Amino acid sequence: MIISKQVLLDKKAVFLKKVLAGFLIALLLTSPVWAADNVDQLAGCANIVDDAARLQCYDKFSGRKNPAPKASLITTEKKPVLPAESAAANLSMMTQHWDLDRNNRKHNLIIRPYRPNYFLPVAYNSSPNQNEQLDVDPNGRAQHNEAKFQLSFKLKAWEDLFDQDIDLWIAYTQLSFWQLYNSAFSSPFRDTNYEPEFLVNFRTDYELFGLKGRFINVGLNHQSNGRSRPLSRSWNRFVVNAGLEKDNFGFLLKTWWQIPENEEASDNPDICKYMGYGEVWGTYLWNRHKFAVMVRNNLRSGNNLGAVQLEWNFPLPFVKKDWFKGYIQYFNGYGESLLDYNQSINRISVGIVLSDWQ
Numbered sequence: 006m007i008i009s010k011q012v013l014l015d016k017k018a019v020f021l022k023k024v025l026a027g028f029l030i031a032l033l034l035t036s037p038v039w040a041a042d043n044v045d046q047l048a049g050c051a052n053i054v055d056d057a058a059r060l061q062c063y064d065k066f067s068g069r070k071n072p073a074p075k076a077s078l079i080t081t082e083k084k085p086v087l088p089a090e091s092a093a094a095n096l097s098m099m100t101q102h103w104d105l106d107r108n109n110r111k112h113n114l115i116i117r118p119y120r121p122n123y124f125l126p127v128a129y130n131s132s133p134n135q136n137e138q139l140d141v142d143p144n145g146r147a148q149h150n151e152a153k154f155q156l157s158f159k160l161k162a163w164e165d166l167f168d169q170d171i172d173l174w175i176a177y178t179q180l181s182f183w184q185l186y187n188s189a190f191s192s193p194f195r196d197t198n199y200e201p202e203f204l205v206n207f208r209t210d211y212e213l214f215g216l217k218g219r220f221i222n223v224g225l226n227h228q229s230n231g232r233s234r235p236l237s238r239s240w241n242r243f244v245v246n247a248g249l250e251k252d253n254f255g256f257l258l259k260t261w262w263q264i265p266e267n268e269e270a271s272d273n274p275d276i277c278k279y280m281g282y283g284e285v286w287g288t289y290l291w292n293r294h295k296f297a298v299m300v301r302n303n304l305r306s307g308n309n310l311g312a313v314q315l316e317w318n319f320p321l322p323f324v325k326k327d328w329f330k331g332y333i334q335y336f337n338g339y340g341e342s343l344l345d346y347n348q349s350i351n352r353i354s355v356g357i358v359l360s361d362w363q
Contacts, residue, residue, distance in 0.1 A: 098255060098290065099219040099248045104161060104172070105208050113161045119176045120157035121318075123332050125356030126185070128153035134348040147195060152185040153354055159204075170208035174222070177201050182342055196236075196344040200228040202244070216249035216256060226261065230343045237272045238343035240264075257286040278303060279310050279339040279347050293320045293327065301340065312338025318358045332358040 050062035100106050111117075133147045159176035166173060178200040184193050204224035211218040222245075229239035242261040249256045260283035268274040281303035288297045295318050302311035315335040320327060334354040341350045 097217075097219070097250055098288075099250050103206055103208075103220050103222075103248070105219060110164075111161075113164055116158050116160050118157065119159040120155065120178055121316075121332075121358050122156055122158075123334075123356055123358040124152070124154040125332065125334065125354040126152050127356065128182070128352060128354040130350055130352040132349065132351055134345045134350075136348075146190075148184060148187045150186060151195065152183040153181070153352075154183070154356075155180045166205070172206045172208075174204040174206055174224075175202070176204060180342065182344075196230055196232075196342050198228055198230050198343050200226065202226045204244075204246075213249060216251050216254075219248045219250060221245070221247045228343065232344075234272065236344060238346065239272060240276055241266070253290040255286075255288040257288075259284050259286070273343070273346060276346055278305075278308070281311060294318070301338070310339050312336065312340055321357075329357045329359045332356050 050059055053059040053062055096106055096109060104110050127150065129150045131149065133149055135146060155178065157176070157178040159174050161172055162175050163173035165171065179197065180200070181197040182195045184190060184195050187193070202224055204222045206220055206222040209218045209221055224244055226242045226244045227239070228242075230237065232238070241264040243264060244259065244261045246260070247258045249258075262282065263277055281301055284299055284301035286297065286299050288295060295316070297314075297316040299314040299316075300311070301313075303309065313336075316333070318330040318332045321329070321331050324330070332355070334352075336350060336352045336354075339349060340346050341352065
């Protein structure tokens with residue numbers, strides 16, 4: 006007759022238990038005090054078939070009041086440890102951008118992205134401005150295609166001014182238009198705009214049309230291209246901006262007032278006629294994509310001028326951590342650059358965005 010392996014193992018276990026019990030009895034018999042009173046009780050424990058009951062009998066015999074729990078029932082609760090980045094990732098895009106959450110603030114004087122930082126090697130303008138450049142060099146005709154790039158960063162210089170929800174920021178943006186492919190004219194930088202800003206940011210908490218008001222900042226803005234006449238352009242502004250958002254949608258209202266200066270000394274006394282007094286930005290985040298639109302208008306009925314800019318940045322299949330994304334930008338209207346502030350531009354650009362303000 007064939008005996009299963011499990012039956013043999015069970016019989017072997019019972020045999021070992023009886024041998025162990027007999028060894029304990031023999032050991033206790035060497036002590037006259039124990040031998041007289043406890044041999045029968047130990048023998049009774051050894052004859053118990055049920056493992057749990059037999060263990061309870063031995064525990065009672067030894068005087069143990071709290072028997073150890075079964076090893077299989079001992080569990081250790083593991084609490085997940087969430088890194089600091091996980092908490093920050095749940096913050097809204099404007100809260101992260103302006104460091105508005107007290108529990109997830111970064112250190113001051115750290116350089117952070119401000120406006121998008123991008124490089125667009127293809128920036129095709131269907132109507133390039135030839136007038137100003139040809140006044141300087143009759144042979145310096147601008148090509149339709151050029152490179153366009155922007156560097157923009159900010160840092161928080163002072164936090165909680167006057168022990169209030171007020172922060173002081175310093176920002177800098179540089180926008181360049183580079184005739185990269187114009188080798189006949191030594192590939193010059195056609196125009197570069199330098200734009201430092203001082204901004205006092207007020208953290209806010211209100212609702213308007215279903216949107217959450219996150220901040221209002223006021224400050225001073227200087228913008229110039231560092232050129233000599235007749236290509237020199239510059240202006241100074243007092244700015245007031247307000248940011249609101251809901252879920253993945255952001256709304257930014259930017260307004261400005263040009264600080265007056267002598268018209269004879271000004272390089273561009275009529276710039277507000279083309280740039281107006283403000284602009285509106287709308288952004289929407291969707292599945293690692295960002296869509297943005299900017300609308301600007303001078304709000305004049307007689308000679309209505311303005312501009313619109315459309316943006317789309319999207320993940321690239323060969324970039325896993327979104328260190329940079331693909332970027333498409335379309336601009337139509339006035340004020341793309343200081344040199345061209347009074348020229349209508351129609352441009353489509355393609356490239357990469359290195360860092361974004363979300």
